[in-house]
Amino acid sequence: MPAARNRLDPALLDPAVLPTSDLADLLAAVCDVESVSGHETALADAVEAVLRDQPHLEVHRDGDAVVARTHLGLDRRVVLAGHLDTVPLTDPPNLPTRCEGTGDDRVLWGRGTVDMKAGLTVFLALAVELGRPGSEPTTDVTYVFYDHEEVEATKSGLGRLVRNSPELLAGDFAVLGEPTSAGIEGGCNGTIRVDVRTHGRAAHSARAWRGENAIHAAAPVLARLAAYEPAEVEVDGLVYREGVNAVGIAGGIAGNVIPDACTVTVNYRFAPSRSEADAEAHLRELFDGFEVVVTDSSPGARPGLDDPLAAQFAAAVLARTGGAPRPKYGWTDVARFAALGVPAVNFAPGDPLLAHADDERVPVRELALCRDALRSWLCGA
Amino acid sequence: MPAARNRLDPALLDPAVLPTSDLADLLAAVCDVESVSGHETALADAVEAVLRDQPHLEVHRDGDAVVARTHLGLDRRVVLAGHLDTVPLTDPPNLPTRCEGTGDDRVLWGRGTVDMKAGLTVFLALAVELGRPGSEPTTDVTYVFYDHEEVEATKSGLGRLVRNSPELLAGDFAVLGEPTSAGIEGGCNGTIRVDVRTHGRAAHSARAWRGENAIHAAAPVLARLAAYEPAEVEVDGLVYREGVNAVGIAGGIAGNVIPDACTVTVNYRFAPSRSEADAEAHLRELFDGFEVVVTDSSPGARPGLDDPLAAQFAAAVLARTGGAPRPKYGWTDVARFAALGVPAVNFAPGDPLLAHADDERVPVRELALCRDALRSWLCGA
Numbered sequence: 001m002p003a004a005r006n007r008l009d010p011a012l013l014d015p016a017v018l019p020t021s022d023l024a025d026l027l028a029a030v031c032d033v034e035s036v037s038g039h040e041t042a043l044a045d046a047v048e049a050v051l052r053d054q055p056h057l058e059v060h061r062d063g064d065a066v067v068a069r070t071h072l073g074l075d076r077r078v079v080l081a082g083h084l085d086t087v088p089l090t091d092p093p094n095l096p097t098r099c100e101g102t103g104d105d106r107v108l109w110g111r112g113t114v115d116m117k118a119g120l121t122v123f124l125a126l127a128v129e130l131g132r133p134g135s136e137p138t139t140d141v142t143y144v145f146y147d148h149e150e151v152e153a154t155k156s157g158l159g160r161l162v163r164n165s166p167e168l169l170a171g172d173f174a175v176l177g178e179p180t181s182a183g184i185e186g187g188c189n190g191t192i193r194v195d196v197r198t199h200g201r202a203a204h205s206a207r208a209w210r211g212e213n214a215i216h217a218a219a220p221v222l223a224r225l226a227a228y229e230p231a232e233v234e235v236d237g238l239v240y241r242e243g244v245n246a247v248g249i250a251g252g253i254a255g256n257v258i259p260d261a262c263t264v265t266v267n268y269r270f271a272p273s274r275s276e277a278d279a280e281a282h283l284r285e286l287f288d289g290f291e292v293v294v295t296d297s298s299p300g301a302r303p304g305l306d307d308p309l310a311a312q313f314a315a316a317v318l319a320r321t322g323g324a325p326r327p328k329y330g331w332t333d334v335a336r337f338a339a340l341g342v343p344a345v346n347f348a349p350g351d352p353l354l355a356h357a358d359d360e361r362v363p364v365r366e367l368a369l370c371r372d373a374l375r376s377w378l379c380g381a
Numbered sequence: 382m383p384a385a386r387n388r389l390d391p392a393l394l395d396p397a398v399l400p401t402s403d404l405a406d407l408l409a410a411v412c413d414v415e416s417v418s419g420h421e422t423a424l425a426d427a428v429e430a431v432l433r434d435q436p437h438l439e440v441h442r443d444g445d446a447v448v449a450r451t452h453l454g455l456d457r458r459v460v461l462a463g464h465l466d467t468v469p470l471t472d473p474p475n476l477p478t479r480c481e482g483t484g485d486d487r488v489l490w491g492r493g494t495v496d497m498k499a500g501l502t503v504f505l506a507l508a509v510e511l512g513r514p515g516s517e518p519t520t521d522v523t524y525v526f527y528d529h530e531e532v533e534a535t536k537s538g539l540g541r542l543v544r545n546s547p548e549l550l551a552g553d554f555a556v557l558g559e560p561t562s563a564g565i566e567g568g569c570n571g572t573i574r575v576d577v578r579t580h581g582r583a584a585h586s587a588r589a590w591r592g593e594n595a596i597h598a599a600a601p602v603l604a605r606l607a608a609y610e611p612a613e614v615e616v617d618g619l620v621y622r623e624g625v626n627a628v629g630i631a632g633g634i635a636g637n638v639i640p641d642a643c644t645v646t647v648n649y650r651f652a653p654s655r656s657e658a659d660a661e662a663h664l665r666e667l668f669d670g671f672e673v674v675v676t677d678s679s680p681g682a683r684p685g686l687d688d689p690l691a692a693q694f695a696a697a698v699l700a701r702t703g704g705a706p707r708p709k710y711g712w713t714d715v716a717r718f719a720a721l722g723v724p725a726v727n728f729a730p731g732d733p734l735l736a737h738a739d740d741e742r743v744p745v746r747e748l749a750l751c752r753d754a755l756r757s758w759l760c761g762a
Contacts, residue, residue: 189587193636205648206570206711207734208611208624215627215645219603226600230589243589246596247640248633255574255628255648255677264596267586267636296636330587353588 023367037085040147056131064147082177083149115355119177119348138380173309179350183323186303193296202260211258233271238327240271272300304343316377404748418466421528437512445528463558464530496736500558500729519761554690560731564704567684574677583641592639614652619708621652653681685724697758
């Protein structure tokens, strides 16, 4: 076991106070162990140390990912999963965290408070609490804390666990700690990127008639994008908004040369009822007559709210927060669980629109709200 | 006087053979003194040494520009001007030059053979020849050889002479040695570059409806460019083809961000009957409703063929080559002479479409043809 470089103060994890604490101090401590993608080791060490202190958990470490599981012999298993890393700090740095306000109106500011150390903190508190006498869950629980979510997919710590030890991720249902303002956000849209390329013939711009302008040839591509009407697609009772957008355009060699190539990079966010192949076919039809090259593609995930465990979860959350399930628009790791056959939803404190924002901040009251909703569901009524 | 690093073999400049030589060996020698922009000193030194050897010339040096003038007391003065520099060599290098073919069909290959050491060589030969007994011109002649033509306008050696010693450039008519296949190309189009900018609002591409796509907003800009019908404009009897072209386009921040800005760089080549202000107004009208920022602008030059000296020149060339004057499309330094009040045309060996080309090459016979036409005109019938 690697030495912990930043232990979390055991007083914050005291099982005597944890179940009724508002978790603000614990969240501040977790955030203040800076863990920008690629620098997760200190936080992974601290989390591992906490989990190894719990006699009811079996702990595994893989790189900077930590997995802890109860083995209560129950017939169902729920996975609570979240990433340890954050996007880079602002300049000047938005760490250490700072708390504003008083009482129930306190707000904790700083990198990671929303995406997604709030969810992580809730899961960590439940990992310590559930399994002790008087707090027995009615399902077994697997806690997954992983690295490299905020960077290219090939580095994903969750992807690495899928490759190395998929059995550690097995379960009947998963909750991912991406911010949802303590509501349930189900599934996620898929995403595909293509390059739409036009070609021409270079010439000196003083004799343009000897060339063919590839940027002018892209006019219909932009016209089709500008005229595109994105669909709204209902999947398992949730309505997903799609979108087809140019996210980049590039063409031109020099200020006196007719360009012989232009590339429009297009990102299509597609409802989880469509496959990646469907999405590609849709783009090829939209850009009929143009060269279309797929550069990146990830499937969506259906919300899975028809699953009985999911329905119980939704009821438990609804009872605490009053919030009905909504669709998740951004791609999240629920898609990786869906690919493993584990239905998954996003549920955690924090406004998703503040993820990665310079003014990232979370209302403290959402922490206990989420913990209490999860405990209520996991301990079954 | 700086030491010559690459003297031109005096045998090539022997006044006894020069007037009837085909100039191929002299052109090869001039080309083989490599003079990519910024490295003109060796060639400037060699040219200066040749000119200082001629008792009928008064020589001035300014940086790597050399000016030589006859002072025969004649009532008219003609300027023969050409740049010393070339664009970079190819890889592998297209120097030293090589000669293919035999007799009148010889072709000299290599960097600078077209743009524009062929014209330079003709002017250099005339500088040695004209003014000697038996070869007296009927007008005084100024020879201008200058640096830094193939790079940004601010570095232009001719521009520097205009600032430092405009009196050295005075004359009644100028011939610029840009390649014209031994025909007369009059005046030149003007050129203006603008950035047409669109603006939007950034957002995550998973929630595109929260943003405004600046690349989509550029669709009408490309549509107007694609539909644009360039004009043909007659000026002083020559027809100039215009053109409005995108030469660059850029937009996009990242693959998952709705772009908040897009810039289309547009180059308008306009007939010399239009002013720069006319050209700008034309573009502002074409892109009405969009932000238009002028980034670069140079006026054109009327062909000036209504000037009596020009008419005599055209007749002398016509008698030798059979070619009628044509418009010059690319911007050349005739515009600088026009701005000084000196009508100017382009006239020299070499196909202008091979300027800067990897396979740059000149038919040797055009060298003597151009020399003989110029001599015939300058020595008056």
